[in-house]
Amino acid sequence: MGEAGNLSRRNFIKNGAVAGAGLMGLAALAGCSKASAGQGAAVSWDEETDVIVVGSGYAGFAAAIAAFEGDAEVRIIDKRDSDGGNSIKADGDFAVCCSSPQADQGIKDSVDDYVHDMLVAGLDLNDVEKCRVIAEKSNETWEWVSGLGVQWVKNDQGKIDLLPYGGHSNYRTMKPEGAGQAIVGVLRDKATELGLKVECRTLLKELVRDENGRVLGIVVQKGINETTLTGGKSVAIKAKKAVVLATGGFSGDVAWRMKHDPKLDESLESTNRFGATSEALQVAMRSGALTVHLDWIQLGPWCSPDDGGFGLAWTYIDAGFPRGVVVARQTGKRFVSELTDRKRYCDAIVANGEPSIQIVDQRNLPTWALEYLDQCIEVGCTWRIDSIEEIAQKFDIPLEPLKEEIARYNTFVENKVDEDFGKKIPANALPVAEPPYCVTRVWPKVHHTMGGVKTDAENRVIDVSLNPIEGLYAAGEVAGGIHGACRLGSCATADCLINGRLAGQNAAASESWS
Structure with missing residues (x-):
């Protein structure tokens, strides 16, 4: 497996941080009288919709469904040649507090205990407000996906099995029959029922912003080669209300993760599906998004x-x-x-x-x-x-x-x-x-990246001046800071589904710019 190293926290590589800040500053300042992308070229829109969701895992599907149910026209894109994101490869375990299975089995749990466990695992670096939202909304979201058709593993007594899970002070984690694919499956079915289809092999290249910094849409490359991310046709898509980033983490991006922790080289495999890389995060950074906790990268034991x-x-x-x-x-x-x-x-x-x-x-x-x-x-x-x-x-x-x-x-x-x-x-x-x-x-193998773009309580992406970027939301693993130094196991499913729905709802409620 190669030489193992110390897994203690490291500072972001100094030169990389300075270069990244320069890129973000240039991107934030770039603009023109109309819309701008990249270095300020005017954009002529090829297509348009209300809300564009980038990514089709738990967070992406949840955001798209919520946005559609909020009366928005929705498009979903994904760079891979099939939908599901990394979620389709996940175990799907779901940490839920104050649930009916807990009550049925005499288990007393609380939002405070759930949040406390997340903070202990995260070394108190977590966004506490976000942790509380996850805990408070875990049961209603579990009920939602259960209502869509997810079935849960049962114990010998025929009751939903509440698992003893590392770092949790209580029995609150449930396992879906069919793992993450089962959750993705019911979300896909619901999206299909609503007329939503994922446009695969479509790579996000730029976020288009006006002179005031509002996100107006995106530039994508359609019909790319999934492996090389090359080829295809450049298309500009107007988002009259908002763009939602649900693009996951970068556990499979060896060069990127080594810049944040040099010991996480190619000798450590990743548990993630092919494509868990940093392209979308780079796009957000070039558009001025603030990032947090990029050097906290979780291994799976x-x-x-x-x-x-x-x-x-x-x-x-x-x-x-x-x-x-x-x-x-x-x-x-x-x-x-x-x-x-x-x-x-x-x-x-x-x-x-x-x-x-x-x-x-x-x-x-x-x-x-x-x-x-x-x-x-x-x-x-x-x-x-x-x-x-x-x-x-x-x-x-x-x-x-x-x-x-x-x-x-x-x-x-x-x-x-x-x-x-x-x-x-x-x-x-x-x-x-x-x-x-x-x-x-x-x-261990590389499993989850805690770092990503910083979001506020409404899931809006925050810029380097600590102001929300109007028209840009994020949810799931691409959003950083929620889990602190270490994500508590089985909280990712809750995070992605809960914040995906919230991001979609808020995106649909955004004021249209055109």
Whole structure:
């Protein structure tokens, strides 16, 4: 996997920051008596609509649907050759507080607790107001997508399974049947019902602004090659009300992420779908958008070096965290809570210097994870092993320390108190004591970029003078600052859907400029 490095926060590369500020300043000052794009060329519009949504993942579809329901004419574009954005590859887990499944299972939760958990994970760098909106609107948004047709994984009692999730102080995360594709599917169906279709292979090239800075529309390249982002025809599309950026993050852009954290080089794979790159963010920056937290880039701890990309292993590894153990190969000892937040977990794994070893007995895995187990074994990223002795031999782990550690952990499971790392032991967890054992090597991959354009409470993009850019909104991973240093797992689905809907509603309510 290459040399692992320290994952502590780094300052934005000085020269890059200065150059970026210069570009943004020039873009903000560029203008002419009519509309301007790039270096001030007058624009002759080829097409027009009320609201243009750039991106077609959770946030993009949610924004488009909300804008249409707000009586706006809507166009959706996407640079890829198919819709769904990176969301179509996501697990879709959704953190919801004060929900009916929680009430049905006697679980008391609150908006304050949800926000507190986000702030702890984010090292208090979060936009608190935005966190509160996510918490407050999580249940109504979950009800909305459920009403559109999303089904949720159920437990052995036939109730919606509320997952123990890293960094959360309560059971509030639900898993959709069919993962992120299921959520994208119902959003696509709803958009289709409304007559909305995603125009694929259409790349955003410029935001067009007038002399006062208002966004008037966009210039795109239609019919591009998805891989090279070249070719196609230049088209100017007027947005009479607003443009909504829902273009995701840049986890797959190695050059860009290395400028913010040099250790995140090509030796670290990304979990993201091809195309998770920085082009749209660069367009926004050239138009004067303020960016925040670009150097906070999250790694996913539930990944395997023996599995390409996001792969299959995450499904099983993530399911094993609540009920299994992760040990250092060199010592056979645990070194962190398996249910801590992603930053602390990844920092601990990488500080150990090599892939760690997850051990969970098969009986502890939930039914939905068992569906993936044989596939993981088949591709060679998971092993089914009959004894602790065989595990130690296969992975060169000191046997006696490993046996002692598992025995100690099993006392924590029986007492439901982790005396070493404070892990929240699930009520239905069983001791890791009955073969077969499912064993996987664990090593992080680049997963989510917390940085992006700064937005206000109405999802308007803020410029470098700290004023809202009229006619420009953003939602989802392209919007920075919400999650602080580290996004709390299963909050991205809530963020994208909630802020996507809000951005679409506000865009539709914008005053038309023509």
